[in-house]
Amino acid sequence: MENNSTAIQLSIFISSTDKKGITVLYEDIVFEAKKAGLSGATVLKGMLGYGASSIIHSYKFWELAEKLPTVIQLIDEEEKILKFFESIRPTLESMRYGCLVTTQQVNVLLYKSGQKRMFDL
Amino acid sequence: MENNSTAIQLSIFISSTDKKGITVLYEDIVFEAKKAGLSGATVLKGMLGYGASSIIHSYKFWELAEKLPTVIQLIDEEEKILKFFESIRPTLESMRYGCLVTTQQVNVLLYKSGQKRMFDL
């Protein structure tokens, strides 16, 4: 991504307990995004909410289930974002409790690539 | 909401300690959103910030007050979102410490309704 360019923010709304096989889904998506070379990913966990299954989940009961609304935000050029979305679409469509995926256009004011460290995961 | 349609994201910035009567405001809004049939809601709690009252709240003192900036995000069709906003507007306008409500347009790439469970709240 270039400074002063247009990019796409992809937001994936799932539950913190959604799984792909035995892997936590949001972890899987972040690792896949990194493999696909996307510029970055941020996973935000909500403290209350409900999604496509209309069940309200609350932080108050996290000790029991920790089932909380979770948003994964990914920002990159449109082509890369849409290609990545198509690659994870089958997984998202197979989720039992529903999900929501949105995009919105953003302007990149500054994108500064960092120095890699010795023990990069 | 349909796949590949346009929707509106409503963001409500309040404090985690705002109340409507004896109910926590963000809980009230989430339950009202569900009653209104909105597709989903996510409550994100910040760890530092300030709002319309210009008082900085920090997670560092959460044991004392847990007064933290809180964002409620709701996504649905424009008409439903605006109708819902008008229904909670009087409550928001009566808040003592101010609030901010914004909308932005998003594209829905995927909206998958989930299977309901036996003990739906």
Added chain:
Amino acid sequence: MENNSTAIQLSIFISSTDKKGITVLYEDIVFEAKKAGLSGATVLKGMLGYGASSIIHSYKFWELAEKLPTVIQLIDEEEKILKFFESIRPTLESMRYGCLVTTQQVNVLLYKSGQKRMFDL
């Protein structure tokens, strides 16, 4: 900001451990935003993610480092937002591990200024 006006949301993606001198960077930015008179700021900490340095950070190891993706969201009129961004740009460009700054247009449905309290920070 006026009700029913257009504003800009500035999103600054950094790490929770980024520092400006001995100050935590996200704290510094929030205090600078308040000094600049911006209407509000919200700092959201992610639980997993990676940024421009492509190192994945997880909440699972927070006891060791608490190095987590962090988003600072600021909303105000375009002119104020861009002026503020220029004032913190040198700091962001000097960060070793990279960062991402985006803007997007939002509509302000309601901005209610709060009553100040006696012990305003």
